[in-house]
Amino acid sequence: MYVTGHTRRQPSIRDVASAAGVSYQTVSRVINDHPSVKPATRERVNRVIEELGFRRSATALALASGRSRNVTVLTANTTHYGHASVLRGVEEAARKAAYAVGVGVLEADDEQAVAAALQRAGDSAGGLIVIAYDPVGVAALAAVDSEIPVVGVVETPDHEPPPDRPWVWTDDHQAAYDATAHLLALGHRTVHYVAIPSSTCRLSARTNGWRRALEDAGAPVPEALQGAWGPGSGHEAGLLLAGDAEVTAVLCGNDDLALGVMRALYQAGRSVPGEVSVVGFDDAPYSAYLTPSLTTVRLDFTGLGRAAFDLLHGVLTEATPVAPHSAAVPELVIRESTARPA
Amino acid sequence: MYVTGHTRRQPSIRDVASAAGVSYQTVSRVINDHPSVKPATRERVNRVIEELGFRRSATALALASGRSRNVTVLTANTTHYGHASVLRGVEEAARKAAYAVGVGVLEADDEQAVAAALQRAGDSAGGLIVIAYDPVGVAALAAVDSEIPVVGVVETPDHEPPPDRPWVWTDDHQAAYDATAHLLALGHRTVHYVAIPSSTCRLSARTNGWRRALEDAGAPVPEALQGAWGPGSGHEAGLLLAGDAEVTAVLCGNDDLALGVMRALYQAGRSVPGEVSVVGFDDAPYSAYLTPSLTTVRLDFTGLGRAAFDLLHGVLTEATPVAPHSAAVPELVIRESTARPA
DNA sequence: CTGAAAGCGCTTACAG
DNA sequence: CTGAAAGCGCTTACAG
Numbered sequence: 001m002y003v004t005g006h007t008r009r010q011p012s013i014r015d016v017a018s019a020a021g022v023s024y025q026t027v028s029r030v031i032n033d034h035p036s037v038k039p040a041t042r043e044r045v046n047r048v049i050e051e052l053g054f055r056r057s058a059t060a061l062a063l064a065s066g067r068s069r070n071v072t073v074l075t076a077n078t079t080h081y082g083h084a085s086v087l088r089g090v091e092e093a094a095r096k097a098a099y100a101v102g103v104g105v106l107e108a109d110d111e112q113a114v115a116a117a118l119q120r121a122g123d124s125a126g127g128l129i130v131i132a133y134d135p136v137g138v139a140a141l142a143a144v145d146s147e148i149p150v151v152g153v154v155e156t157p158d159h160e161p162p163p164d165r166p167w168v169w170t171d172d173h174q175a176a177y178d179a180t181a182h183l184l185a186l187g188h189r190t191v192h193y194v195a196i197p198s199s200t201c202r203l204s205a206r207t208n209g210w211r212r213a214l215e216d217a218g219a220p221v222p223e224a225l226q227g228a229w230g231p232g233s234g235h236e237a238g239l240l241l242a243g244d245a246e247v248t249a250v251l252c253g254n255d256d257l258a259l260g261v262m263r264a265l266y267q268a269g270r271s272v273p274g275e276v277s278v279v280g281f282d283d284a285p286y287s288a289y290l291t292p293s294l295t296t297v298r299l300d301f302t303g304l305g306r307a308a309f310d311l312l313h314g315v316l317t318e319a320t321p322v323a324p325h326s327a328a329v330p331e332l333v334i335r336e337s338t339a340r341p342a
Numbered sequence: 343m344y345v346t347g348h349t350r351r352q353p354s355i356r357d358v359a360s361a362a363g364v365s366y367q368t369v370s371r372v373i374n375d376h377p378s379v380k381p382a383t384r385e386r387v388n389r390v391i392e393e394l395g396f397r398r399s400a401t402a403l404a405l406a407s408g409r410s411r412n413v414t415v416l417t418a419n420t421t422h423y424g425h426a427s428v429l430r431g432v433e434e435a436a437r438k439a440a441y442a443v444g445v446g447v448l449e450a451d452d453e454q455a456v457a458a459a460l461q462r463a464g465d466s467a468g469g470l471i472v473i474a475y476d477p478v479g480v481a482a483l484a485a486v487d488s489e490i491p492v493v494g495v496v497e498t499p500d501h502e503p504p505p506d507r508p509w510v511w512t513d514d515h516q517a518a519y520d521a522t523a524h525l526l527a528l529g530h531r532t533v534h535y536v537a538i539p540s541s542t543c544r545l546s547a548r549t550n551g552w553r554r555a556l557e558d559a560g561a562p563v564p565e566a567l568q569g570a571w572g573p574g575s576g577h578e579a580g581l582l583l584a585g586d587a588e589v590t591a592v593l594c595g596n597d598d599l600a601l602g603v604m605r606a607l608y609q610a611g612r613s614v615p616g617e618v619s620v621v622g623f624d625d626a627p628y629s630a631y632l633t634p635s636l637t638t639v640r641l642d643f644t645g646l647g648r649a650a651f652d653l654l655h656g657v658l659t660e661a662t663p664v665a666p667h668s669a670a671v672p673e674l675v676i677r678e679s680t681a682r683p684a
Numbered sequence: 685c686t687g688a689a690a691g692c693g694c695t696t697a698c699a700g
Numbered sequence: 701c702t703g704a705a706a707g708c709g710c711t712t713a714c715a716g
Contacts, residue, residue: 103443266633289601
C-alpha cells in the first residue's frame with residue numbers, strides 16, 4: 001500500500017455539516033449538547049461525526065469561547081513525593097472532567113523568574129493551581145494576576161483565603177500535634193524538631209502544632225532546626241542532634257529529613273529507636289521498608305490534588321460555590337522508629 | 343481605590359497597531375522577528391508592546407499557524423523517581439524553548455484507555471513524548487497516530503526506531519553488565535536478579551546485560567525473579583531469596599526493589615552486605631542515606647528528558663535532523679551494600 | 685428547531 | 701519595507 005506524504009486534514013464541523021446535510025451551526029449545537037436539536041437530526045449528525053472521526057479542535061474552542069479546558073500546576077519541585085502526588089491527583093480529577101493539565105516548574109524565586117513562569121502558564125491555561133509549600137510557590141501564588149482563576153495548595157493557613165482565590169490544605173497543625181503527643185506519651189521528656197522550609201516568614205503549622213503539644217504537656221520547647229527538603233539536610237541536622245545526649249525523640253518535617261536524621265544517628269552510634277525515636281511526615285513509599293521502618297504522618301496528597309482541581313473547576317464553570325476547604329485527615333502511622341526512651 | 347469588576351481585555355495586535363500607528367500586520371512581523379521591518383518602526387512597535395503589556399495569544403497562534411508550542415508527556419506513573427525526573431527534564435528543556443508542557447497519565451492498559459489518553463493529549467499538544475518503560479507506555483507509543491510527532495523514552499532497544507519516530511534511552515545493557523561484573527569481581531559465585539516489569543514481551547536490556555555478564559564470567563545463570571515497581575514487590579522477592587542459602591548477591595531492577603529486598607533480608611536475619619550483597623538501579627535520592635547505603639547505578643533521567651524534548655523540538659521545527667540517540671552514560675555508584683562474600 | 689453573520693487573535697499568502 | 705484580504709475552527713448572538 002502506498003501512502004502519500006500528505007497529511008489528511010482533520011475534519012472540521014463544516015465537513016461534518018455538509019456530510020450530514022445540515023449547517024455547521026447545527027453541528028456545533030450537537031457537540032455542545034444544546035437541547036434544541038431534533039432527535040433525528042442529532043442522531044444523524046452524531047453518526048457522521050463517528051464516521052468521519054471528527055474531533056472538535058480544543059484550540060479553536062478556546063479561542064472562540066475564551067475558555068480553555070486546561071489547567072496548569074505550578075510547583076517548585078516535581079520529584080519530591082508530596083509534590084508529585086499532588087500533581088497526580090490533579091491529573092486524575094482533570095482527566096475525569098476532560099481537562100488537560102500542564103506543569104510549570106518554578107526554578108528560582110526572584111521576581112522575574114516567577115513572573116515569567118506565571119506568564120507562560122497563563123498563556124495556555126484557563127486556570128492555575130499553585131503548590132505553595134515553599135517560598136517560591138508562595139511568591140508565585142501571590143503574584144498571580146487577579147483576573148486569572150487560581151487555587152493554592154498550601155500549608156494549613158492561619159487566616160481565611162481571599163474569597164475569589166480558594167486554598168486547599170490538610171491539617172498539618174493537628175498532625176504535628178498528634179505526632180508530638182505520641183512521642184511524649186511514650187515517655188520522652190521533650191521532642192526535638194527538624195523543620196522543612198517554611199512557606200512563609202512566620203512559623204509553619206507543623207512547627208506550631210509541635211510547639212503547642214509540647215506546651216500543653218508542660219515539656220520544654222527546644223529550638224527547632226531548619227532543614228531543607230532532601231535527606232542531605234536531614235543528615236546535617238541529625239549530626240547536630242546526635243551530639244546532644246539530651247535528645248531522645250526527633251520529629252521531622254518530612255520523611256526525607258527523617259531518613260537523613262536516622263542515618264546521622266546511625267553514624268554517631270546512637271540506635272533508633274533504642275536511644276532515639278524518629279518520626280517523619282508524608283509516608284513516602286519507601287518509609288515502610290526502611291530499617292527501622294519509619295513512624296510517620298500519612299498525608300493524602302493525591303486527594304489534595306483532586307480537591308484542588310475540583311475547586312478550580314468550580315470557579316472556572318461557576319457552577320459550584322467555591323469554599324476553602326481542608327481535604328483529607330492526616331493519619332499517624334506508628335512503625336518501628338519510635339519507642340519508649342531507654 | 344475602587345476597581346470595577348470588569349476584566350480589562352488583553353490588548354491584541356490590533357490595539358498595538360493602532361497605538362503605534364501601523365497596521366496589525368506590521369505588529370505581527372515585529373513579534374515574529376521578521377527581518378523586513380524598518381528599525382525605527384520595530385522600535386516604536388516594541389515600545390508600545392511594552393507599554394500596553396501586550397502578550398501574543400498562544401491559542402490564536404496555534405489556531406492560525408497550525409503549530410502549538412506545547413508538548414505533552416504521557417506516562418504510566420508520575421511519582422516514581424525515574425518517571426518524575428524524566429518529566430522534570432522535559433519541562434526544563436521545554437521552558438528554555440518557550441514551550442508549554444502537559445502531562446497525561448496512562449491509567450489502564452486496555453486499548454480504549456490508551457486511545458482516550460492519546461486523543462486527549464493530541465487535542466492540545468503539538469507533539470508527544472511517551473515514557474515507554476512499561477507495557478502501558480509501550481502500547482501507547484505504538485498506538486500514536488502516524489501524523490503526530492512523537493518521541494519515545496524507552497529501554498535500550500534491540501533494533502532501530504522508525505525514522506520518523508525517534509527514541510531516547512540510556513544504555514541499560516551495559517549498566518547491568520557492569521553492576522553484575524562488580525559483584526562477580528568481589529568474589530560472588532553468581533548474582534541473582536529481581537527484574538522490573540519488562541516493557542515488552544522479550545527480555546529487557548537490563549536482564550540481558552546481567553545474563554551476559556554471568557555468561558562471560560562462566561557463572562551459573564539463575565532464573566530471574568519478576569518484580570513490579572515498588573518496594574513491596576521487592577520485599578516479596580527478597581523473602582524468596584532469603585530462604586536460599588546459595589544467594590549471596592542480588593541485582594535489582596531499581597532502588598525501590600532493592601530496598602524491599604534488603605528489608606526482607608533483614609527480617610530473615612541475613613545481613614547486608616555481610617551475608618548478601620545488594621545492588622539497585624536509579625540512584626534515588628534516598629539511596630545514599632539508607633543503612634547500609636545502597637550501591638546502585640546512577641541514571642541521568644533528567645538528561646534523558648531534556649534529550650527527548652530536544653529531539654521532539656527538532657522534528658517539530660524540522661530545523662535539526664533527528665537521530666535516535668542514547669543520552670547520558672549510566673554510572674555504577676559503589677556504596678555500603680556490596681562486599682566480598684563471607 | 686435551524687440557518688447566515690460576525691468575530692475570537694493571530695498567520696499566511698498576495699499586493700504594492 | 702508595509703498594508704488589505706482571507707482563513708484557522710470554532711462560538712455567540714441574531715434571525716427566522
